[in-house]
Amino acid sequence: MNQVTFKGGSHPPQFKELTKNKPVKVAEAPKEVVIPMSMHIGAPCKPLVKRNDHVYIGQKIGEEQGFVSVPIHASVSGTVKAVEERQHPNGNLVMSVIIENDGLDEFDPNIEVPPDYTTMEPQEIINHIKDYGIVGIGGATFPTHVKLTIPEDKTVDTVILNGAECEPYITCDDTLMQENPELVIQGLKIIMKAIGVDKGYIGIEDNKPEAISIMTDAASNEPNITVVPLKTKYPQGAEKQLITAVTGREVPSGGLPADAGVVVNNVGTAAQIAKSFNTGIPFYEKLVTVTGEAVSEPQTLSVRLGTPFQEAIDQAGGFKKEPGKIISGGPMMGVAQFTTEVPVIKSTSGILCFDEEQAQLPEPTDCIKCGKCVEVCPIRLQPFQMSAFALQNDWDECEALNVMDCIECGSCSFVCPAKRPLLSSFRTAKRSIAKRGKK
Amino acid sequence: MEEGKKLWVSSSPHIRSGLTTQKIMLDVLIALLPAFGVSIYVFGLPALLITIICVCTCVLTEYVIEVLKKKPITISDLSACVTGVLIAFNLPVQAPWWMCIIGSVFAIAIVKQLFGGIGHNFLNPALAGRAFLLASWPTRMTGTSFIPVDAMTEATPLGILKQGLDAPLPSNMDMFLGFPGVYGAIGEISAVALIIGGLYLIIRGIISWRIPTFYLLTVAIMAFAFGEDVIFQLCAGGLMLGAFFMATDYVSSPSTPIGQIIFAVGCGLLTMIIRKFGGYPEGVSYSILLMNCAAPLIQKYTQPRVYGKPKKKGEAVNEG
Numbered sequence A: 001m002n003q004v005t006f007k008g009g010s011h012p013p014q015f016k017e018l019t020k021n022k023p024v025k026v027a028e029a030p031k032e033v034v035i036p037m038s039m040h041i042g043a044p045c046k047p048l049v050k051r052n053d054h055v056y057i058g059q060k061i062g063e064e065q066g067f068v069s070v071p072i073h074a075s076v077s078g079t080v081k082a083v084e085e086r087q088h089p090n091g092n093l094v095m096s097v098i099i100e101n102d103g104l105d106e107f108d109p110n111i112e113v114p115p116d117y118t119t120m121e122p123q124e125i126i127n128h129i130k131d132y133g134i135v136g137i138g139g140a141t142f143p144t145h146v147k148l149t150i151p152e153d154k155t156v157d158t159v160i161l162n163g164a165e166c167e168p169y170i171t172c173d174d175t176l177m178q179e180n181p182e183l184v185i186q187g188l189k190i191i192m193k194a195i196g197v198d199k200g201y202i203g204i205e206d207n208k209p210e211a212i213s214i215m216t217d218a219a220s221n222e223p224n225i226t227v228v229p230l231k232t233k234y235p236q237g238a239e240k241q242l243i244t245a246v247t248g249r250e251v252p253s254g255g256l257p258a259d260a261g262v263v264v265n266n267v268g269t270a271a272q273i274a275k276s277f278n279t280g281i282p283f284y285e286k287l288v289t290v291t292g293e294a295v296s297e298p299q300t301l302s303v304r305l306g307t308p309f310q311e312a313i314d315q316a317g318g319f320k321k322e323p324g325k326i327i328s329g330g331p332m333m334g335v336a337q338f339t340t341e342v343p344v345i346k347s348t349s350g351i352l353c354f355d356e357e358q359a360q361l362p363e364p365t366d367c368i369k370c371g372k373c374v375e376v377c378p379i380r381l382q383p384f385q386m387s388a389f390a391l392q393n394d395w396d397e398c399e400a401l402n403v404m405d406c407i408e409c410g411s412c413s414f415v416c417p418a419k420r421p422l423l424s425s426f427r428t429a430k431r432s433i434a435k436r437g438k439k
Numbered sequence B: 001m002e003e004g005k006k007l008w009v010s011s012s013p014h015i016r017s018g019l020t021t022q023k024i025m026l027d028v029l030i031a032l033l034p035a036f037g038v039s040i041y042v043f044g045l046p047a048l049l050i051t052i053i054c055v056c057t058c059v060l061t062e063y064v065i066e067v068l069k070k071k072p073i074t075i076s077d078l079s080a081c082v083t084g085v086l087i088a089f090n091l092p093v094q095a096p097w098w099m100c101i102i103g104s105v106f107a108i109a110i111v112k113q114l115f116g117g118i119g120h121n122f123l124n125p126a127l128a129g130r131a132f133l134l135a136s137w138p139t140r141m142t143g144t145s146f147i148p149v150d151a152m153t154e155a156t157p158l159g160i161l162k163q164g165l166d167a168p169l170p171s172n173m174d175m176f177l178g179f180p181g182v183y184g185a186i187g188e189i190s191a192v193a194l195i196i197g198g199l200y201l202i203i204r205g206i207i208s209w210r211i212p213t214f215y216l217l218t219v220a221i222m223a224f225a226f227g228e229d230v231i232f233q234l235c236a237g238g239l240m241l242g243a244f245f246m247a248t249d250y251v252s253s254p255s256t257p258i259g260q261i262i263f264a265v266g267c268g269l270l271t272m273i274i275r276k277f278g279g280y281p282e283g284v285s286y287s288i289l290l291m292n293c294a295a296p297l298i299q300k301y302t303q304p305r306v307y308g309k310p311k312k313k314g315e316a317v318n319e320g
Helices: A122-131 A144-148 A172-179 A181-195 A209-218 A239-247 A267-279 A309-315 A372-376 A383-390 A395-400 A411-415 A422-438 B021-043 B045-068 B079-089 B097-113 B125-136 B138-143 B157-163 B172-177 B191-203 B210-225 B230-235 B239-246 B257-277 B284-301
Strands: A032-036 A060-063 A078-087 A093-101 A158-163 A200-205 A225-230 A262-266 A285-291 A299-304 A323-328 A335-337 A350-355
Touching (some): A060 A093, A122 A144, A122 A181, A158 A172, A158 A181, A158 A239, A172 A209, A172 A267, A172 A285, A181 A200, A200 A239, A209 A225, A225 A239, A239 A262, A262 A267, A267 A285, A285 A309, A299 A309, A309 A350, A372 A383, A383 A422, B021 B045, B021 B079, B021 B191, B021 B239, B045 B079, B079 B239, B125 B284, B172 B191, B210 B230, B210 B239, B230 B239
16 A cells, blocks of 8 residues: 655554444434534624524524525524524634424425436536535535635646544544445545546545545545545644645645645545435534543544534543543644533534543743754744744744744644643734734 | 533643653663763773762752742753763863862853753853863863773873874774773763664654764765774764764754754864864864854754745746
8 A cells, every 4th residue: 555644743642542443323412402603614604593483404594694604504403592692612602593402303394305416517516515504524614615616717636535534532534434435435526526626535544444445445436536545644634734645736835725736625524515415404413523531431423513512422421530621623733612511513523521630731841942843843844943933922033934834733732842832822923923914 | 510610721732742851861861871881881980970070060050050040940851960971971080070060060050051041052061061171171181091901191092193192092993892991081982882872862763863974974074085094083082972962962953954964064074174183182072062153053044945835936836
């Protein structure tokens, strides 16, 4: 097997054995779901329902606003209890529709199975993808229909599905590829048809040999689709690193994958597209790896969107010890939560529960300029130098050292022997520089 | 979840590697053990005493200065221990106790702490300490060395060569092994012991292979070009100690791959130029110190091309 990768990177411990190769458990639908009107990058949706309205699964409850926006649908049938601001996993209060589940799981009667995608025009496919509320579920929640609408001045010849899943602990993509390889392949074919390309790749880190072999079998009758085993190394699943590993191309600084002739989608996004095209039912449930040392029965669950974290954790047996930190996503790039009331949204890949001991990070000491951060940076930045300037609020020097190219993978902070908060200083620098640029 | 129960919140990443400054310094100390063993074997108790005095003085100086500066006490990171051992390794066996103390205090107080403590010294503290002693008491630092087997001699092998003395030079094999009796500072006599320690550091990922490799390679090529005995030049003086343990000091050397190569080649060139044409028989310390001064500039001009930036001005990223 030809194994490809990128330069730099690190090897954080995997911790995937907690949930690896355990079958997906379909979680019981919660009594109440909290559906934020913003589960994508772009303008939030306008709520279409009000208190006491009855809704069905798949019914549109949030109207998209503008091009970079997707509609939002109900994930349970029942009664709207409130439309109000609730805590969102991104840390903000966001207008949300709270639905009381009637337990009947009735689907919207207006749902129709669409015609076979092979008979559709590309634009029709893209419109359907938008109507199904599909966004990139790998993390960025960029609306998929926008990604698939290639600007006229760009030529895309390759689609890559991201099955790298380089975040420690998280195994939902691995599980998906093992259980539903046909959905992944079908989704990839729909995407390829939508943008009119005939080269499709599925990149998978080689710590998932089962997924690689199952996906390779599933793709054996597809001459245009190649499964690419990738070296297990963080951040192999970062978009730019994946593109470089698979195609040898680089995304220009400040540019998009399309500038390198590539469109990247998560395997989960592809499977969701296939599911919606097969049933006509919009995006309403997803796979979430509930894991970590504080969880009784770590496993990958299929949960309804809007399920509160606490509910999902309870479905995984609840806490076996006092949790110290709850992270939405993986330990390298996930977002720490201050409450378990936040809901599962379209990009929630995992709910990681650390115990008290793991929750506490070591105190930083002085930088010894060992250069470990330089070695691991997948963008070839000089993190220790940038951080010294960032801590003095010297944004000009930070910008000159290309801090804006930082992909925030966290490899530098992870390896640092002095335990310095390198990435968080870059986040501050990037935000300040972006703000300054707007003035 | 229970009311009032607090969760930790912080910016990602939420995990950290097990590597710490202390573990790095411990690895350096482990890597210095073979050379330490040889020095005890060859020079006996005095070598042990010199090392103990230097290490204790370094640690105590660091402690006192941090107390005076009202800064956190960092002696547990073991970096002062490493400096102490390296100063000791650069001293001749007959170095008096007060020289050990003065060199150590100078290294830690002036070169390290005065510039801001660990990570802020622009020179390698141990080498600066040695250079200070060499400038202050040149005869005590280089004049005599000790051959435990048969007699006292007036010079190290490089000194014999430099001054054209009518004294027998040790064989290359003796120079490589460092025992049963070669002359020089207590920690630098055994090339093989230092190479073992250096390889340990490279394998453990503590130092990059580039600096020692290009340093030694440059010295070898220069020695060949000057018509010198290549093996002799590689094993003589403080070269192995310098190449593996001094030039690789993180703070005072560049961190970019190309920068490290330029730095190492510079060290090699200067070492051989001093050995061949300079007033001193040995040039390792001064060449590394000089290159330390050039390190920030080298670092600045050897930044690698950032991902996604054009290879040359005006060129597209994915062409060529």
